[in-house]
Amino acid sequence: MIANIEAEQSLLGSIVLGGNETMAIVQQLIEPKDFQFSELRTVYNACLKLYREDKPIDGISVLSITGDSYKSTILTSANITPSINHVIEYARIVREAAQRGRAYNLTIGLSDALQSQQGVKECQDQAEEILKCFDEPDQDDTVSAAEGYLKFCERQDRPKEYIWTGFSTLDKYTYWELGDYVIVGGRPSAGKTAFTLQLLRNISKKYETAYFSLETNNEKIFDRLVGSFNNVSLTEIKTNSISEQEWQKISAGYDEFKKLKFHSVKAAGFTLDQIRAKALQLHAQVIFVDYVTLINQKGDGLVEQATVISKGLHTLAQKNNITVIALSQLNRDGKKNLDMTALRDSGQFEQDADCILLMDYDENKPEERTLKIAKNKEGICGKIKLDFQPDVQRFSEVETRYE
Secondary structure: OOOOHHHHHHHHHHHHHHHHHHHHHHHHHOOHHHOOOHHHHHHHHHHHHHHHOOOOOOHHHHHHHHOHHHHHHHHHHHHHOOOHHHHHHHHHHHHHHHHHHHHHHHHHHHHHHHHOOOOHHHHHHHHHHHHHOOOOOOOOOOOOHHHHHHHHHHHHHOOOOOOOOOOHHHHHHHOOOOOOEEEEEEOOOOOHHHHHHHHHHHHOOOOOEEEEEOOOOHHHHHHHHHHHHHOOOHHHHHOOOOOHHHHHHHHHHHHHHOOOOEEEEEOOOOOHHHHHHHHHHOOOOEEEEEOHHHOOOOOOOHHHHHHHHHHHHHHHHHHHOOEEEEEEEEOOOOOOOOOHHHEOOOOHHHHHOOEEEEEEEOOOOOOEEEEEEEEEOOOOOEEEEEEEEOOOOEEEEOOOOOO
């Protein structure tokens, strides 16, 4: 019911008639498993083999691999093809039918699991596999020198829009875009969570955002968010001693606060797949993960787990065009000057990230913070001086020259 044999035949016919030039397009869009009819899949595999070996693709060449028993399959496909100019549309129909087919088969398995009262974790894993059926294939976006040059000129006529963090110096030097992978590192009590919650408030004015907290519940997150948003003391909030004047500020702030486009997710025990699934469900454009080494990940030791986590977050960002801002603890190695090697458990974070920010402070000066741009693929590195008001959990830039 789900497969579309005419689309599969037309796609295959387009390849046989169009040769290597057509196959160069199709192989970016279609995998062999997308053909749901086995004889058509066999012919496609033969075309793919010829293409990868840089040999011409035509009916005779394909038959030399498949054998004469596939002659009628090839002829029928060529004859039924309306136009090879529509090959991309045929590929879309075939891919979407295959996605629905795989999801349907897995849904039957999930239905059986639910009815047989399997554990929730097993059912959740099967549900995540269903969601993966709708992943789009990675495409080799290759352009010639001339095309790249012209596209550059076109981009200059349409100024690019970057993610606004609310910190002018940071925005001036980092150029965050959708799909970037950002690490915010710091030792305990450096202010990582407070800083990223302030980023959340600023970014969610425009972008759909999700904050995944793997160690703090939603109530504590909103204690900080509401207090900071309205400049109300966190001490008063925690001790239920908010004055009438402060309550008036909180009441007045609701209409503006509710416009922020974010969700706070209690994510203790979440896996990478669960974070990805929830982000897609919420249509998030930017996500925060607080913090990365608490993600539930199997592996032989902390280094391997952290390596897999970093690669997974990097893939999530690039493949889904979601900016990932991940918080990381730093090693207690006694270094006076923080650098990227202080990121805990794995050097993979240093390798994968587009931008790494390190929060540093002197215990004797609790209201002073230094935000170090330790890695910046699209700009320059340096230090930003910040003033921190711990009782209202707010950061502000200190008027000083960028170092």
